[in-house]
Amino acid sequence: MSMINYASREINCKLVYYGPGLGGKTTNLEHIYGKVSPNTRGKMISLATETERTLFFDFLPVDLGTIRGFKTRFHLYTVPGQVYYNASRKLILKGVDGLVFVADSQIERMEANVESMQNLYDNMAEYGYDLTRIPFVIQYNKRDLPNAAPIKDLQAALNPGWPVDNAAQQKVTPDPAHPGEHLVEQAGGQWVGHASYVEAVAVRGDGVFDTLKSVSKLVLKTLS
């Protein structure tokens, strides 16, 4: 739920990083926190257990700049990835403007990824939000690991596409980030849309800002 404050000329948007436990959601925020100038970000709040597992959420406000005289501020949240914490995970989704799904590329985590994606769809549906119509980016994290699954397999499992019923959107749309791939295409006589994706190694910071930029841009474009 973006909030526009005409009095202080601010646009505030909420981004949520979702995904299975130990996938790298908090690492994404920590990298952003470390790299962004202290003038343009607030304090990072982490509600974590003693073993540094996210218990409720991490929170980081970041100013992206000014558009049309409005200061654009993004509030970044992570959810606790562990299955056990679904009640608190759902609370964080309230009023979300943009979503990043941080998938763990390791083959062994495929099932956890799929389960978490299904959980995201379910929780969004319970709020009446339609995940296919909200700015959504998938980050395939841990690409440097030897047991990382091929992107093709991850895409097939996590980003198979949803039917595009709106005639205006039924046109082949190339994915600007991945030549030869498409965000909207025809498959089996049907139009399907895919979320854009980013490959990342969050511990090194690779792909972290690309992910943030890509989802923020989508969010701002929904306001235009």
Next chain:
Amino acid sequence: MAGAASWSFSESDFKQIEQHLQAFLRESNARCALLVDRTGQLVATVGDPPKFDSAAFASLTAADFSANDQLAKMIGEAEFASLVHQGEKESMYLADIAKRVILVVLFDQRTTLGLVKLKGKSAVEKLNKVFEEMFNRVGTGQAPQKGLLEGAEDEIDKLFG
């Protein structure tokens, strides 16, 4: 926008909200009042400017309130319309406004919880009215923001280099 409903408020709404909060602070002798929306964004601050990071404070407030909402449901209550966190010197009183916003009052020993609650009740009623009128005006809660950034695609692109 798809999914989540957005809202916005005008400068005159903002002034009206500020006036109600200022009157409440005068009557209750509380130090500071903040309005936080349920998604964790700070809407307004009146009274002594807080010395803490207000963005972080707002996100924690919303999480606190939402968690308590769920606890209420678990014990068979529809909601806890207000919450109190009492410290040795500093205390907080939180109350729901129109199911969309949370009023947070910070107070110390210069007043009492009873007075804050008493005066808070009528402030909440007045703010409920303002917010409900505001939400009704923008229909289903969708803000009249369509087109605010229309034609600003270049600026958006530039922002991301």
